[in-house]
Amino acid sequence: MVQGWRGRGRWCVAAWTVVVLAALLALSAGFGRLGAITLSVPGSSSARAASLVARGMPQLGTEQLVLAFDSRTLRVTDGTYQDAVSEVAQALPRLPGAGQVLPLPGAPGHNPHHDYFLVGMTGDVDARRQLMTKLRTVARESVARASQGRVTLAVTGPTPVLDETVSGDLRDLRLVETLTAPLAFGILVAGLGSLGAALVPLLVAGLSVLVSTGALAALSQVTHVDTLSVVVATTVGFGLGLDYGLLLWLRHRHYRDRLLDPVEAAARASASAGRTVLWCGGAVVLAGAALQTVPLDAVRSAGLAAMLATVVTTAVATTLLPTLLPRLDPLFSFARIARRRRTGSRERVSRWANHLMAHPWPYLLAAVAVLGLAAAPAGGLRLGVQVDRAAIAGTEAGRGLEQAEADGLAGFRLLALPHTAGAGPVDTTGLTDALSADRRVTMAAALDNGRDLTVVAVTDSVRSDRPAADELMADVRAMATRTLPPGQTVYVAGPGAEMADARAVLLSCLGQVAALIVAGSFLLMASAFRSLLLPLKALAMNALSLAASFGLLAWATAHTADTVNIAIPLLAFTIVFGLSMDYEVFLVHRITEHYRADRDHRRAVAQGLSETARPVTLAAATMACVFAALMATHRQEYRQFGFLVAGAVLLDATVIRLVLVPALMRLLGHRNWWLPKPVERLLSRPPSSASANANANANANDCVLTSPSPYEHGKQ
Structure with a gap:
């Protein structure tokens, strides 16, 4: 088996080398049609009106821009000022796709140095972006030539405002990557004990981001791709890459601790932990698929980006990483950090698990109370769709809008x-x-x-x-x-x-997206855990963590004038629900293995908690680090999204997975694994020879951290 696995490994490395080179080539060509998100809802009243106006009055166009004139010295009635306005009004209609320039009267008493005109643009999003660039250049040159620089012009409107965010989003994305990589690396080094070991999850995360963004770059050459999709693909790919890479490395290390050779250890890690990764990845893909029911391109694109990043990350973790683990094995002892042995830490976690098993009710009630208090302000969450004026402050579109x-x-x-x-x-x-x-x-x-x-x-x-x-x-x-x-x-x-149409659509879709994700997650977990109560418990826990994180976001924004973008709860619900499955599978799968071994539910919960507490905390810390980095960006929506997801992940991995879930499973006892006979027959599947062999040879300890490994002692 190992020899065949070696042969397949060479082909796997060759295939991934081609994929990585293709991604690098696509990224070197840049993002061709990268733009901002669009809020147009097909079939809505506003879309119907825009279509009618564009067809019936092409001089008004599909979209209308505002030309905001300004002068420090000249008034609107001065001849030079009027010459500049006239020059622009004559030049712009000559551009293909530009409409007539029409005057816009200001409010009574408005600044006498300001004047405003309206110009229409026809075409789709990409055509209007291209036309806007030409229009802005021609307008600037015309007004500068006619006024000798004494009159200035700012072009503002939906496309200019959204377009100004693109370059800022790309700068923010580079900032997020710059912050995330070293922070995550530091957390991994502290948790895994060596620089070499910490590089494995980072390798998976880096390849996931590279391939995912490379695919989006290639796609942008033929169709519109918005910056939100790039941000989602980057954060989800990096976060899941760290999680899945950590899981596979821990399994490989577990088998190396048993003195298996590196190839056999990697093969067994792939056979056992690979299924866990597939379940976890399937949950995130399922959540992203639910977003495809929302008739808003920005939301659908974000869902597709999350699905793409998840599929790529899952493929890297289950195919390439097991092939590389034997080759990288000698590096895992590289640059070990001096620290105390883990025995004391494991004993503390074990004592905590046994204490929790002896006193489940007080901790269950305390955890529910903490989450309830955190969730209390959620009812006051102010949702809306607004222009992020701070993000465009100082830009031409921002100045024109403010004026x-x-x-x-x-x-x-x-x-x-x-x-x-x-x-x-x-x-x-x-x-x-x-x-x-x-x-x-x-x-x-x-x-x-x-x-x-x-x-x-x-x-x-x-x-x-x-x-x-x-x-x-x-x-x-x-x-x-x-x-x-x-x-x-x-x-x-x-x-x-x-x-207004976008707000209405997003609000109406919240319920259906939630219902699809809940139903799909229930079926997925019922199949994975062979239980009905465990999926119901997991759904309740996810709802608690989301409610608490929404409450914290409502509290954080309560004293500001800004609303929370209505798309954020939708996206956060989708991503958090998928990510929470990771920790649920990590913990419950291990508890289930212990329970099926000796049918002692109290001992099974205590052992499962003891063995997964540290890995779950480490995985959550790196994941929270990825999304918390979004709080350093200039975009209000990204800061809110990062705060919400990072808070939900930390609550899920600590209060819920380390306290609430084990306490509840302790109280439910044998009922945790209750499954009606007809459902059991429906979900039963005959084990394949490969899986039977893997189960016979592998202890399904997906997340265990055992005694120091051979390479921690410098052994090969």
């Missing part, structure tokens, strides 16, 4: 009113009068294409990402219903309408 909002041009929307061809324009007199009478509205003007579409353009002083924008939207719709002809269809386009 326009200060002058009462914070929101812009188009009301699309389709009508029968030849029936004449829709009577909008009552609507425009009602809008003009509203103090929040700075302009309301009607246009008709002379065929089948009337458009009412509305500007207002309410920021499009604030709750007041939803109130204004509801009032505008009520005005339209009251003043327009009966039965008139109204669609609303614009950044505020797009954000």
